[in-house]
Amino acid sequence: MNTVISFIIIFGALVFFHELGHFIFAKRAGILVREFAIGFGPKIFSYKKGETVYTIRLLPIGGFVRMAGEDPDIPEIKPGHRIAIQFDHSEKVNKIILSGKNRYPNVKMVEVEKADLEHRLFIRGYEEGDEDHLQTFAVSREAVVVEDQVETQIAPWDRQFASKKLSARAMTIFAGPLFNFILAIVAFTMIGIIQGVPLEEAKLGNVLSDSAAQEAGLKQGDLVLSIDGAEVNTFTDMTTIVRAHPDEELVFTVERNGKTLDIPVTPKRIDEDTGEIGLIGVQSYLDKSFSKVAVSGFVETYHWTIKIFELLGQLVIGKFSIDMLSGPVGIYKSTEEVAKAGILYLMKWTGLLSINLGIMNLLPIPALDGGRLLFFGVEAVRGKPIDRHKEGMVHFIGFALLMVLMIVVTWNDIQRFFIN
Template identity: 50%
Template sequence: MPLPNLDSVESVLAIVVVFGALVFFHELGHFLLAKRAGILCREFALGMGPKIFSVKRGETEYTLRLLPIGGMVRMAGEDPEMDMLQPNMEIAIERDAVGKVTHFLLDGAQSGGSARAITGTVLRYDLEEALTVTMEVDGEQRNFSIHPQAQLVKDGREVQIAPLNRQFKGKSVSQRFWAIFAGPAANFLLAFVLFVALGLSYGVPNDAPLIGEVKAGGPAAAAGLLKGDKVLSIEGTRVETWQQVVEIVSKSPNKELTFEIEREGQVSKVPLKVTSDENNIGKIMVTQSLTSAPGEALKYGVTSTYKFTVMILKGLGMLFTGGVGLDDLSGPVGIFKMTGEFAQQGMAVLMQWAAVLSINLGLFNLLPLPALDGGRLAFLAVEALRGRPIDPQKEGMVHFLGFAFLMLLILVVTWNDLQRLFA
């Protein structure tokens, strides 16, 4: 199988935009619900690996990373930043006008010339609940209150402290649940929006008995039917939906039917000789009409999202029951390839493919597997049932093993993709 034409600017741009949008909206869901719960979000990242761009706005650093294979929202309580401050460290502190510590200068007595800077040795501290630090200053123990948004400063880098009420673990089960669930939910919402946009831009099948495109040389064209004709009845049987037209025609191969049609307010009867295909199903060589009505586009968004969700769930079920094997799965390489190919077929096809991928991403993340959103939701469900959280170290180990398994799975399906590409 030949490689896709990735020299095409359209194909490369399509891959970047589609995968960037899927990851962006997934992480945006996590981010918005975490912020709503009051969780300190340290970083909103697109991609993995080394940073290639970053900018800080408010409390959050927005970064673009080298490898375009995912993203993350790094929430307070999920990182080791607080380990920067240790007992017995020689530091300087800066305070605000009311005496609360606003900066811990961990490089030593670099006070920056502030009149409120104090240098000493850290004896003990509480950055989560009491927000206090005890230091030995000039041979005397002194206690200081800490501002809830105080900064730890080391090597020119500032890291905001996170009191327990700003950490992920400090929130209620329901708040944590929605912060996690919002990622996959955003993917379903994105799919719905894409399907609605498709309907508004390109039209969706109209259930009314209206003639769409009429193929030249076909029975309908020979009988004089035109695009926009409304079918009122066939052989005296009144029709009100396009499906009724299809059913009558498909059951009448090689028969002559009388169509009663309405065109520009005028009603007439048109005799039409139905042909048949290789399966002896009647055909008149017309297409269903399309509509871009907002109501129909919204309905199309709902039904399409539901239809593809059910279809993908059935596929996942076949994977667990043995109906589909690992050899049938595609990984990032295969998906990149298909995205480039669909981009060559036009914007409508690419939009539908992006919507299906978004549903795939949402469903995959909801699987109750360690390291996925579904796995974290499963731990929250256990916590809710037992009334207390699972040991963080044990949960972390389970997620680590799950992540290792997922990486192995990605390697396997990537190998499958490469074999297909060069077969």
């Protein structure tokens, strides 16, 4: 049960922050956001506030922010259509009823001669009972179209995604991955605040009880200068030497309270899958100073971003198999193992997944944010946008291929964790 809760919280945070980035910058650009959704498929929860419907959907494989103009938003009102219209206090049309007209009192029935709900915002037609006089009705910018009792707000051209400057559109798309990196920075910073930041220098932190270090007399705060005369500059230098010498006495030269001491230590032999190694039972020193904690989130995020790019490079050159990729099932199983280690490990896992999601979405693959940014780049070079239908087809094909890849990866996860 703890795994399920942990997975839901982590997945929800990743998707929420990603879509929040799109949402905030769409709003800043003046774009009408119709829906903020977590998940895909049928709605299981829906709440409308202002212009936006906030939904949770059945399939936990992502989320989306639906912006005006990206898809067919409202039914087209063509000449000859018979509609009902209602007016606001300023005598502008604020409700256009296409079906179920008898449900609405105090409406005018109009046969449409022409309608423009994007630019000039008017409906021109003949009112029922007065077919000899062509009338023009001004439409409110916040008017809604009603069809099958569903109300959809109209989107004047300046509220649509495509109407915005290239820079604003690009920033709206880029903001999703950006907020995933922000989430990672927050997660790693919180870890630093709670437990402190491991120092690179070879300063000893917690000395484990009944360990070789404790038996030899090493203490927390000791700074290791050298081992058997070999200079030690980092904690990694120290552990590398120790691991290579199990059951061999090593002389640690340490600085303690301004004094230099030579302390013999014999690492205990430990069997690992890769062979036998030596361990002395010390942890890196954890610094909780403001200067260290303040930058720890940025440093860790940068470090793991580079690591993930290195893995992607191995995938490109064939040193990293697709069988090593994980989908939702694999992430769930990994979350199960991480959850056993405690809240700090879950926070780190959240940071790693968030970086991974941010990077994946920035790849120039159709249907992903990176694919859309690539089209914006082409638009900047050409000086005009690519045909929307052609771009939409490319994204559709890309989305279909991504779904196939997800199915393959998920099946591999099922075989790895539940069948083999």
